[in-house]
Amino acid sequence: MRTSCFLVLTAGLILVGTPGFAHHGTGVSYDASKPVTLKGTVTEFRYANPHPQLYFDVTDEKGNVVHWSGEFYPNPAQLIQGGWGRKRSEAALPFGTKVTITLAPSRAGTPVGAILKLLNEKGEVLMGVAGGGPGEAPRGGAESGGPAVRP
């Protein structure tokens, strides 16, 4: 499942100081001030604690495929509040789905990130992750911004 993908940009956004913001302490591992947007193809999705995980392939300009993994900031309990139960989530992210992902990359430089925003080919927000960042309450599907709940 090759995909026409690209590594796009790193925008110098500033996330205001958020000590220990992630649900499971994982915020330390990622640099939310340097978000990256990728286009990729889903290889696996896991809806589980402590954070659902998305595995996807990204192909660079030279045709090399990089296997990425991403974790969602919301956990299943929080996703449920936004209407993103397991069946709906898995139906939205089957193997081979083409997605556009904005993530906070690993500070270690590995192909891992915390997912800030997830869109399908139609531009629909998946998993209610619309870019609110850590602590964002997942939305029912409509894209919108808004303040995050700070942990």
Place this chain on the structure above:
Amino acid sequence: MCGGLALSAAFLAQGGQRGIPAADPQNANKPYDRHDLSGIWTRNGTPGGYGGGGTCRDCGDRGFGNDVPPFTPLGQKMFDANKPSYGRNLGSPDAAAHPEEHIGRRRAVPPSNGTDPYQYCNPMGPSRALIYPDPLEFIVLPDRIYQHFEWGYGLRTIWIDGRKPLMDPDLPRWWGYSAARWDGDTFVVTTTGVDERTWVDHFGYPHSVDMVLEERYRRTAYDVLELNMTITDPKVYTAPWKSQTKKFRRIEKGTIKTVDGWAGLLEDICAPADEVDQFNKRVRDPAGGVIR
């Protein structure tokens, strides 16, 4: 096909905290029994009061307290051995900019390099579990109260049958041994024998097996429960450590439900099959640059 996506700063903009208020004005005049602690209480600030995120407004943060007494030499050694993944990043400009905070809140390392026992689904222990934002249900029986925690789906027993606190128990336990009594309108729980592998809070403050944890609960409104804690542990701290006041808001059973409408606490279990075998190996550790 390649192209660029502009990333709007707006979606990361900070706004006011959206969480639930500590007390709902609609409940202000509802009658309540100060000695009735039953029901579901939450410190979670997410709409609905459960499911990740942070604490609700004025519910207190996720640390035990800011006024940390000086450590004993043993306490300092135990503190240094604990490497948490919460708080400001160790060595970061952010950490340096907040010298007013105790170092315990300024030493976070990636979980892959940390020592947090909960990263492997080990029990949190009583004080840390109480500080965690997600809901807990007080199940009141004639001789005991069960605290049922959503996160971890843990069950803690607090005896109210008149027994005295168990001092120097033979076998430490993850939840310790808890006995309680009423002091006027304050419900006082004394806990001993807590396994010292648990942390006081998620910032990695230690305790010894000799710790005595006192919890004092006061129901101050229909939907508000206040908690003040004190840790007395001369092996680790040179003086008793008083917590910040924590507040819980009461929520009704039907507030928490699955997408199928199944009401009641969610089964939010930390299962090693998910956490250790999958998440830690495939995401957490690589994110920290650690390949095991």
